[in-house]
Amino acid sequence: MGICSSCESTHVVTAKLVLQDGRLQEYSYPVKVSYVLQKYPTYFICNSDEMEFDDVLSAISEDEELQPGQLYFALPLSRLRHPLQAEEMAALAVKASNALMKSGDKCACRKKLVCPVTSPGDGSPRKMASGGGAGRLGRGGQGRKFSAMLGAIPEQ
Template sequence: MGNCASSKTKSIKRRDRQPPPAVTAKVIHLDGSLEEHEGAVRAGLVAARSPGCYLCASEAMEVGAHPPGVAEAEELQPGQLYFLLPVSSSCHPLSLPDLCILAIKASAALRRGSATLLCSRGTNN
């Protein structure tokens, strides 16, 4: 009536596999550079290194809304993407072109993959 075919594939364990990269909090700077934080770091510390800027979580950004800043005492979350934005941008609602520019900037930074990795293990600065 009908034909049925089946095959089994063997899973091959490779010894040369490297461990998966650590999940980091990623910060996109105004110039498009990428900074990654491995471990606990507070938003205030990151923002303090970029005078005139504040930190905004990408998840909180919406068209027509003012980009909310991350509280200075809040720790950056691994796996999340943040933007350093000029303080002046907090006074204006985000437009669709604004968000598109940020998305392009983030995409380019992530594609380049050359990031400054900062380890903050055991510190809550």
């Protein structure tokens, strides 16, 4: 009878794409990356679960479909195959959090989006100890490991 069960039962799971300008596009149906790139030819799409700081950014194949429940980013081609710095990851996490809040997808069940590289409260970047995949941006991939220095971006 709680609010969480009612909001989850009516919520449609979508693939979420955060654009460079901070807007969010949601797809409730299967869509190929190639279709999305027709609208944004100077960008590439990457899965947030595959993003790690100090690791190079890689594009999802144009033949792949965006998966419901996953968060993706459209990034400029100039960033392809460049290492993702902790500060850049923090900025992307803030951008995703803002986009999700603006989208009207405010289920009372979710209180915050975890950001592995920001300090609590002020949103400023902080360095994390590297190693073992600590510091992935996504919200649900396999093999995700976080260090004990997690922060949060509270919804307002």
